[in-house]
Amino acid sequence: MQVTLKDFTKTFDDMTVIDKMNLTVEDGEMLALLGPSGCGKSTTLFAICGIHRINGGQILFGTRDVSNVPSQKRNVGVVFQNYALYPHLTVSENIAFPLSVRGDDKAKIEREVRAIAELTHIEELLARRPAQLSGGQQQRVALARALVRKPDVLLLDEPLANLDAKLRLEMRSEIRRIQLETGITAILVTHDQVEAMSMCDRIAIMNKGEILQIATPTDMYRAPVNKFVAGFLGNPPIVMLEGKASGDGRFIVNGGAGLPLPSRLANIPGDTPLSLGVRPEHFGAAGASQVSGTITFVEPQGRETLFDVTLADGVVLRSIQPAREDVALGHKVAWPLDAEKLLAFDATGQAV
Amino acid sequence: MTRNFSAWPIYALLGILSAPLAVMYLFLVIDTFTNAPPGSLIPNEFTFHHWRFLWDASVTGDVWGPTATTFLFATTMVVIVLAVSSTAGYAISRLNLPFRRFFLSGIMVMHAFPSVTLIIGVFLVLQFAGLYNTLIGVILVKASLMLPFGVWIMKGFYDQVPWEIEMAGVQDGASRFTVWRRLILPQVTPGLLSLGIFAFIDGWSEFMLPRILAPSANFQVLSTYLNVVSDPNSTTYNFNLFKSVGLFYTLPILVLFAVFQNRLMNIFGGGTKG
Ligand SMILES: Nc1ncnc2c1ncn2[C@@H]1O[C@H](COP(=O)(O)OP(=O)(O)OP(=O)(O)O)[C@@H](O)[C@H]1O
Numbered sequence: 001m002q003v004t005l006k007d008f009t010k011t012f013d014d015m016t017v018i019d020k021m022n023l024t025v026e027d028g029e030m031l032a033l034l035g036p037s038g039c040g041k042s043t044t045l046f047a048i049c050g051i052h053r054i055n056g057g058q059i060l061f062g063t064r065d066v067s068n069v070p071s072q073k074r075n076v077g078v079v080f081q082n083y084a085l086y087p088h089l090t091v092s093e094n095i096a097f098p099l100s101v102r103g104d105d106k107a108k109i110e111r112e113v114r115a116i117a118e119l120t121h122i123e124e125l126l127a128r129r130p131a132q133l134s135g136g137q138q139q140r141v142a143l144a145r146a147l148v149r150k151p152d153v154l155l156l157d158e159p160l161a162n163l164d165a166k167l168r169l170e171m172r173s174e175i176r177r178i179q180l181e182t183g184i185t186a187i188l189v190t191h192d193q194v195e196a197m198s199m200c201d202r203i204a205i206m207n208k209g210e211i212l213q214i215a216t217p218t219d220m221y222r223a224p225v226n227k228f229v230a231g232f233l234g235n236p237p238i239v240m241l242e243g244k245a246s247g248d249g250r251f252i253v254n255g256g257a258g259l260p261l262p263s264r265l266a267n268i269p270g271d272t273p274l275s276l277g278v279r280p281e282h283f284g285a286a287g288a289s290q291v292s293g294t295i296t297f298v299e300p301q302g303r304e305t306l307f308d309v310t311l312a313d314g315v316v317l318r319s320i321q322p323a324r325e326d327v328a329l330g331h332k333v334a335w336p337l338d339a340e341k342l343l344a345f346d347a348t349g350q351a352v
Numbered sequence: 353m354t355r356n357f358s359a360w361p362i363y364a365l366l367g368i369l370s371a372p373l374a375v376m377y378l379f380l381v382i383d384t385f386t387n388a389p390p391g392s393l394i395p396n397e398f399t400f401h402h403w404r405f406l407w408d409a410s411v412t413g414d415v416w417g418p419t420a421t422t423f424l425f426a427t428t429m430v431v432i433v434l435a436v437s438s439t440a441g442y443a444i445s446r447l448n449l450p451f452r453r454f455f456l457s458g459i460m461v462m463h464a465f466p467s468v469t470l471i472i473g474v475f476l477v478l479q480f481a482g483l484y485n486t487l488i489g490v491i492l493v494k495a496s497l498m499l500p501f502g503v504w505i506m507k508g509f510y511d512q513v514p515w516e517i518e519m520a521g522v523q524d525g526a527s528r529f530t531v532w533r534r535l536i537l538p539q540v541t542p543g544l545l546s547l548g549i550f551a552f553i554d555g556w557s558e559f560m561l562p563r564i565l566a567p568s569a570n571f572q573v574l575s576t577y578l579n580v581v582s583d584p585n586s587t588t589y590n591f592n593l594f595k596s597v598g599l600f601y602t603l604p605i606l607v608l609f610a611v612f613q614n615r616l617m618n619i620f621g622g623g624t625k626g
């Protein structure tokens with residue numbers, strides 16, 4: 001089911017948290033709402049499921065306007081960050097709850113619970129109580145309960161935040177698998193860019209109640225619309241250099257030497273203030289121009305090694321390369337810079 | 353408990369301090385079943401004589417009538433207190449009520465208010481409502497005096513139920529009432545249980561209100577009955593008989609405490625969050 005927000009506005013008391021947001025989630029798509037803490041992700045999610053009443057605009061499920069429909073009638077499945085399982089009920093009673101509230105008969109409930117338990121791989125846990133489950137298992141139960149009545153939309157609020165690193169990896173692919181198998185439209189709220197990029201078809205990146213860009217993970221990573229998006233995606237993060245264009249296709253770092261600009265910016269007039277974003281993988285691997293400096297920091301990460309290279313003028317560039325031990329702290333190196341892949345932003349932070 | 357120091361000195365001290373009480377209770381029990389020669393504490397004869405009030409109404413008057421009334425009094429009180437506290441506590445904890453702050457502070461004040469000071473006003477209200485000298489009147493007053501405590505305690509228990517559980521219930525398609533009954537109420541049953549026991553004990557032991565608000569009524573509760581029995585000027589006065597009636601009166605409370613003492617403690621664990 002397609003979900004559309006039209007000029008969605010939400011205020012708490014006098015504070016406008018979301019102002020005229022527009023967003024369309026396509027049928028069967030998994031969309032990530034990505035943004036820093038407090039930017040209004042949960043608020044948006046709770047408005048879609050009806051926990052928050054909206055102060056302006058419209059929410060459409062397909063062509064049906066649900067702005068004033070109570071939560072109970074929206075047919076939305078929600079997985080809360082702390083799972084919100086009912087502690088006094090067994091797993092199967094937890095999953096059966098939405099169906100029994102709807103008044104389904106026993107045999108049907110039994111059948112549906114079995115089916116969804118199979119999908120989420122929790123068949124052998126059905127008789128347990130939530131307190132007897134691990135975090136990952138609770139997560140599966142919460143998913144099963146949200147999905148059991150075949151909702152039109154599935155909403156996930158930071159579903160992985162309470163899991164440890166290994167489980168997070170496992171549940172990431174599990175949630176995606178279940179979403180693909182059911183073909184349900186899903187919205188995932190997260191502040192973790194890795195989660196958003198690995199699980200979702202598209203990412204809507206938010207800051208301060210505003211959607212800055214909606215794109216596929218690859219497009220967003222390759223062509224962020226502004227500095228904020230560029231800085232938010234990527235780990236280790238992008239290095240931002242402030243400076244100006246030289247007028248002859250180069251970039252002059254404030255108080256320092258020059259770096260090449262991508263050829264598409266060859267005609268930019270001199271003295272235009274610019275920020276140049278250099279992702280770690282674009283320095284040290286391939287490229288037309290050479291940049292030399294001294295290694296001032298080394299962080300081995302197993303498969304890869306992260307280097308900080310300080311140039312003669314004090315500018316620090318970051319480089320990530322397949323693990324190598326032939327260079328070490330203090331060594332002088334001259335590594336290639338892939339100028340064509342560099343990102344440039346104007347004085348207002350918009351990409352150029 | 354950690355065993356960094358030995359606990360026996362503490363036990364010994366507590367034992368010595370509470371010994372007089374324990375001895376008294378022991379004698380209370382022994383005395384009701386025995387006779388002792390005059391001037392001696394050591395009994396020399398086993399007897400059910402002092403318990404004859406249970407089957408012989410001619411001794412101190414019928415005891416089962418007051419017992420039934422007391423039981424009715426205490427259970428009705430439990431029902432009223434639980435019904436009102438479980439709903440009002442929820443409303444104050446969760447719903448966006450108008451005048452919520454006012455209610456809250458009102459409850460706090462009433463909670464701390466010595467109820468005796470209200471008695472004149474209560475008296476007038478009962479007079480006006482025609483409930484003076486009736487059992488219903490006394491029950492209503494007693495229950496309402498306990499409500500601030502009950503509502504406050506239940507609010508504390510509701511406050512500890514995660515907000516998301518409620519929202520999950522609503523998302524699952526349940527009405528607010530269903531959510532309350534099927535999802536929230538089961539989480540506060542420890543609170544309800546403790547509160548119910550407290551209400552029962554409170555009702556069972558109430559003496560003042562029946563005395564003041566129904567002095568000439570045609571019913572008696574056990575406390576007023578005991579008061580009559582213990583009157584040294586009455587013709588039937590007998591100290592051992594008084595002890596037996598007293599023990600009979602305290603027995604249900606002792607049993608309740610013995611069975612539920614662990615449960616009763618958690619009312620203080622659960623009901624503290626403002
Ligand atoms: N019930 C509320 N009353 C008042 N302000 C609120 C309420 N809920 C949220 N806010 C405010 O709205 C803003 C957005 O909150 P929201 O919970 O949507 O953030 P978020 O993006 O989900 O952040 P996080 O990643 O920390 O969960 C915050 O500034 C928050 O203080």
Ligand SMILES: [Mg+2]
Nearest residue numbers: 041042043157
């Ligand atoms: Mg949030």
